[in-house]
Amino acid sequence: MKRLFFLGILLIITSSCATEKLNMSPLSNSLSNDAKAESDKNISIKISENVNASEITNLISTFPKFSNTAVNEEVTNLKYTLQNYLYAIESGNKSGKNKTFRNLEKSYKNIQKLRKFLKKDEDEVLNRYLVRLKTNVTVIEDSVNEKK
Template sequence: MKRLFFFGFLIIFTINSCATEKPNVSPLSNGFYSETKKTESDSGIENFSVNINENVNAAEITNLISSFPKFKNAAVNEEISSLKYTLQNYLYAIDSGNISGKNKTLKSLEKSYKKIQKLRKYLNKDDDAVLNRYLVRIKTNVTFIEDSINTKK
């Protein structure tokens, strides 16, 4: 009887402790991240301020990254994956105010863009048109972001 009571209590205690949500005590929570950004900007490091969360162009780039279609050419798909990764790093560098990281990813972005332009000739006409639309929108949005950074300096 005592065993049955003990195991019943143990099961109820386990279910209860697993079911309750605990607060996020991670040191990398949003509050910590924003405090870190504030201290970096207060330290006198030259910084540019573009709020990625409220920037329409950054939002469109993010949407383009997530909705990019797959093509029949493996080389094009591989280079598109590289372009997506570089675009994400570009947005992260801008969000964190990392000028050297932004410049580095911008150069990598240009290389990837040029490679895709060379690989476009291996696609059929319809796929080429779709890819061109995506590339033009990406280039336009990156240009708008760069212009907004340069005017705020």
């Protein structure tokens, strides 16, 4: 019984180990180096694996409604722009990312101007959301700019 158990374990270990074929061709090495250099120029990051993008998406979905309709409209604009920003980064669209980043800045500034029309407690909640959004976008921008 013990022999059968050990043979089964040995069989599982030997069959589950993957081996790779050794490639001696110098051509394949140069092609893989070219592909790696090309991918380094891309601004794309994996949004689904990025913690900051995940938090931005979570903030977009949980953004509260405020008593001021102008603030709500600008928040809706900000959320839409943030989604487009994340899509542009994920797809590697550099010009789209730059355009949506400028729109993000405009929307952020507009919300900052409109904050004075909110009640104190609403203003504090909005400020917390804006700080977290700005922090996460800054971290993403830094990681994208490092890839250049």
